[in-house]
Amino acid sequence: MDLWFTELHTPDVKLSIKVDRQIYTGRSEFQRIDVFESKEFGRFLVLDGYMMLTERDEFIYHEMMTHVPMAVHPKVRNVLVIGGGDGGVVRELCRYDTIERIDLCEIDELVVEVCKAHLPSTACRLEDDRVEVHYEDGLRYIRRFENAYDLIIVDSTDPFGPGEGLFTREFYGNCFKALREDGIMVNQHESPFYENDAVAMQRAHKRIVESFPISRVFQAHIPTYPSGHWLFGFASKRYHPVQDLDAAAWNLRGLGCRYYNTKLHVGAFALPSYVEELLREVE
Amino acid sequence: MQLSLQDRAPIAEALDRFRRNRVVPFDVPGHKRGKGNPELTAFLGERCMQLDVNSMKPLDNLVHPVSVIREAEELAADAFGAAHAFFMVGGTTSSVQAMILSTVGRGDKIILPRNVHRSVMGALILTGAHPIYVNPQTDDRLGISLGMKVEDVRAAIEAHPDAKAVFLNNPTYYGICSNLRAVTEMAHAAGMRVLVDEAHGTHFYFSDRLPLSAMAAGADMASVSMHKSGGSLTQSSMLLIGPGMSEGYVRQIINLTQTTSGSYLLLSSLDLSRKRLALHGEEIFSRVIAIAQYAREEINAIGDYDAFSRELIDGDSVFDFDVTKLSVNTLAVGLAGIEVYDILRDEYDIQVEFGDIGNFLAYISVGDRRQDIERLVSALAEIRRRYKRPRVGMLSQEYIHPQVVMTPQDAFYANKESLPLEATEGRISAEFVMCYPPGIPILTPGERITGEILRYIAYAREKGCSLTGSEDPATAHLNVIR
Numbered sequence: 001m002d003l004w005f006t007e008l009h010t011p012d013v014k015l016s017i018k019v020d021r022q023i024y025t026g027r028s029e030f031q032r033i034d035v036f037e038s039k040e041f042g043r044f045l046v047l048d049g050y051m052m053l054t055e056r057d058e059f060i061y062h063e064m065m066t067h068v069p070m071a072v073h074p075k076v077r078n079v080l081v082i083g084g085g086d087g088g089v090v091r092e093l094c095r096y097d098t099i100e101r102i103d104l105c106e107i108d109e110l111v112v113e114v115c116k117a118h119l120p121s122t123a124c125r126l127e128d129d130r131v132e133v134h135y136e137d138g139l140r141y142i143r144r145f146e147n148a149y150d151l152i153i154v155d156s157t158d159p160f161g162p163g164e165g166l167f168t169r170e171f172y173g174n175c176f177k178a179l180r181e182d183g184i185m186v187n188q189h190e191s192p193f194y195e196n197d198a199v200a201m202q203r204a205h206k207r208i209v210e211s212f213p214i215s216r217v218f219q220a221h222i223p224t225y226p227s228g229h230w231l232f233g234f235a236s237k238r239y240h241p242v243q244d245l246d247a248a249a250w251n252l253r254g255l256g257c258r259y260y261n262t263k264l265h266v267g268a269f270a271l272p273s274y275v276e277e278l279l280r281e282v283e
Numbered sequence: 284m285q286l287s288l289q290d291r292a293p294i295a296e297a298l299d300r301f302r303r304n305r306v307v308p309f310d311v312p313g314h315k316r317g318k319g320n321p322e323l324t325a326f327l328g329e330r331c332m333q334l335d336v337n338s339m340k341p342l343d344n345l346v347h348p349v350s351v352i353r354e355a356e357e358l359a360a361d362a363f364g365a366a367h368a369f370f371m372v373g374g375t376t377s378s379v380q381a382m383i384l385s386t387v388g389r390g391d392k393i394i395l396p397r398n399v400h401r402s403v404m405g406a407l408i409l410t411g412a413h414p415i416y417v418n419p420q421t422d423d424r425l426g427i428s429l430g431m432k433v434e435d436v437r438a439a440i441e442a443h444p445d446a447k448a449v450f451l452n453n454p455t456y457y458g459i460c461s462n463l464r465a466v467t468e469m470a471h472a473a474g475m476r477v478l479v480d481e482a483h484g485t486h487f488y489f490s491d492r493l494p495l496s497a498m499a500a501g502a503d504m505a506s507v508s509m510h511k512s513g514g515s516l517t518q519s520s521m522l523l524i525g526p527g528m529s530e531g532y533v534r535q536i537i538n539l540t541q542t543t544s545g546s547y548l549l550l551s552s553l554d555l556s557r558k559r560l561a562l563h564g565e566e567i568f569s570r571v572i573a574i575a576q577y578a579r580e581e582i583n584a585i586g587d588y589d590a591f592s593r594e595l596i597d598g599d600s601v602f603d604f605d606v607t608k609l610s611v612n613t614l615a616v617g618l619a620g621i622e623v624y625d626i627l628r629d630e631y632d633i634q635v636e637f638g639d640i641g642n643f644l645a646y647i648s649v650g651d652r653r654q655d656i657e658r659l660v661s662a663l664a665e666i667r668r669r670y671k672r673p674r675v676g677m678l679s680q681e682y683i684h685p686q687v688v689m690t691p692q693d694a695f696y697a698n699k700e701s702l703p704l705e706a707t708e709g710r711i712s713a714e715f716v717m718c719y720p721p722g723i724p725i726l727t728p729g730e731r732i733t734g735e736i737l738r739y740i741a742y743a744r745e746k747g748c749s750l751t752g753s754e755d756p757a758t759a760h761l762n763v764i765r
Contacts (some may be wrong), residue, residue: 140581140658143664165654169631170662177668184345 005036005044007051008192009226013088015051017041017224023118028110035118043119045086045270047111048161054262055121057223059089060065062122063260064220064232064268066092069184071265072239077152080178082138082166083188084155085111087123094125094154097256102150105134105141107162118249138146139165145178152179154187167204170210170234182238189217192275193227200230206282208235216241217279218268220259231275243270284359289561294554296549297342298334301438301483310337336547340459345370345545346538350655357552362561363488363507364498365523367530369537372545375403375482376539378506378522380409384477385504385528386448387412389692394439394470395450396461397523397685397724398428400480401752402719403450404727411692414727415443416685418598419455425591425612425642429600430461440473442675443462448476451485453497453505456637459601463500475528477502485513485608491562491571492581494603505527512571512648513608515556520548542736562761567649571607574656575647578609581660587615587667609645611663617672619746623663626670631662639718640746683739686731689764694729698765702753704740707732710763714750719742 006016015136023035034046042055053061066089070076077100081089085106095100106112112133126133134141152175165171166239190201191214209215210237217277222230234241247262308315317324317332318422333522338344343352352370358367371378379402389394389411395403396419417435419428436449449470456461467477480499481487485756487496497505497651509515524533546613589612595601613623624638636646645659688711699713709732716726726736744750748760
């Protein structure tokens, strides 16, 4: 059998993964949801035809979204995750016993149900006592909070679908308001490589710079995302992502990550010159 | 309405048939189905260029419709409850002007509220009619003009029994309706025609949860902007007439100024939009009402903003309110409506319909998604957090009763001179000054320029409204009667 999943990374570039079988397909109010199984990447989640995560490389994304801010902020108690219905970020957060409460705001209930049923390796901690899942538009959810969270993690889809509102100035501004005076926001920041992704990346960066006093970008290598080169945003009211890194304290926790470590933390903020240039253009 | 006939779209169907026949064009337009202008074709799409064709036998002719355009107009008339419907390709401006040109001639009087669209003023210059203005009441708290009081219209009719027509907005830009039925009955009893600008009221014809439509109220003519709430292409419009009007005469009037090359893109968009409204209008506008209501509740929950609605209804100058309109008063945030309008566009990439001194209006339609409403509400919350300042120095929009000294036509064509704006006090204006948006005149030709008017102009300019209408594009000079 020769069955392939293909995603266009640009109109002229595509990535294909050989599919062993389709595990699930369905349509929610917001999007089409598919789960496939493959030999190379294990199971993978696809929303509206776009690859969201694979079992094989999701650890890179979820560890970088979570441990970078957790190694900087000394006392994270309340966390809000926006998007991230697959549960990967929540799984990483649950490894910290000092976190008291995790709110997960996901617009699409079906994504959570499908991941619980078919992607247990990421959705495994969604039943943790500290986790509360809210099925709501992230932009609507965040409006009512002021000075409420230490950390907000924006684990959104691309800015061309239901996730569009999570790349706007009104969203980042409301996140600023919802954070405590030393709060941190980390967001999925798109890729600098292909032109359309780079434009979305610049727009997001511009909007964050306008909303937060400290705004830095860090990177990781994610094989199944377009170009493999992916960025994250670190926006903060007080802490600097590198100067305020407390490597000793984090290492004492003994969490043992597969991708993240505190040396890589510092290096991840060192960006290629062309990326620095793209960011400078909008700062 | 005969629902079973409404799933037809005669113009669109004829265009489809024509396209399939692959007729070789040796007629205009010269782009020949787009082949002669590849860049434009790539930009607009091949399909669009193929549909841009000329009047011909299988496609009828807008100047004198006898086949598919006529059928489409008859279906539209049935859908809107009119005696006849004219498809218009010059915007609702052309519909409004056709109403006035059909009913009032040189020296005739027409009773109208001041808050009419600029197209009405243009028609007054063309006909030479004499305007009798009725004070549209003003809501001092919101700084917006409302509808006409029935008593004020009665007084105008009694004072000017020779007037030929009464003109009304149904609704205003802000969604406010006068007592259309009462005014219509009164005007008809006095032998006057009733003309209704329904540029913002197309949807009234397709929901019983919305204010009364002009045709249902027995009005003689109504202009409906199908391209606003009706979903057709920009610049397409419809003129509706009641049984008391002569279709042939109105057609003659329309043909005085309308193009002889009516666009089939516009005509087919009217045809298909009418079909959609007739078949699904009720459900569509129920959704729009729900979206607008949700947005109002969320905006009012932010604090300071006032997304006003039916609570304004007072049985007279606000006889009814169009709940699909999302008008928001911003004065308590300490910002002018136009300032919020600008911040929304410049900083949040959100374009709303207009901003005036105290309010902005977000146009809600069936094309809106819930997540877009969330963006608007969140941006407003952010604007309040970032910009809120005390409510000081906020002059609201006062009604300035115009002193009409001569007809707009006489003044417009009179000998005139250009003076610096500040030197015009006491003189008679020979031209328009509008504050745009929302395009309601501050001065029209033939009116006396007062100190109050000059102060208002300065204020509107300071608040970022764009002033238009005068010969001097900067409105630093004004033409006055010599």
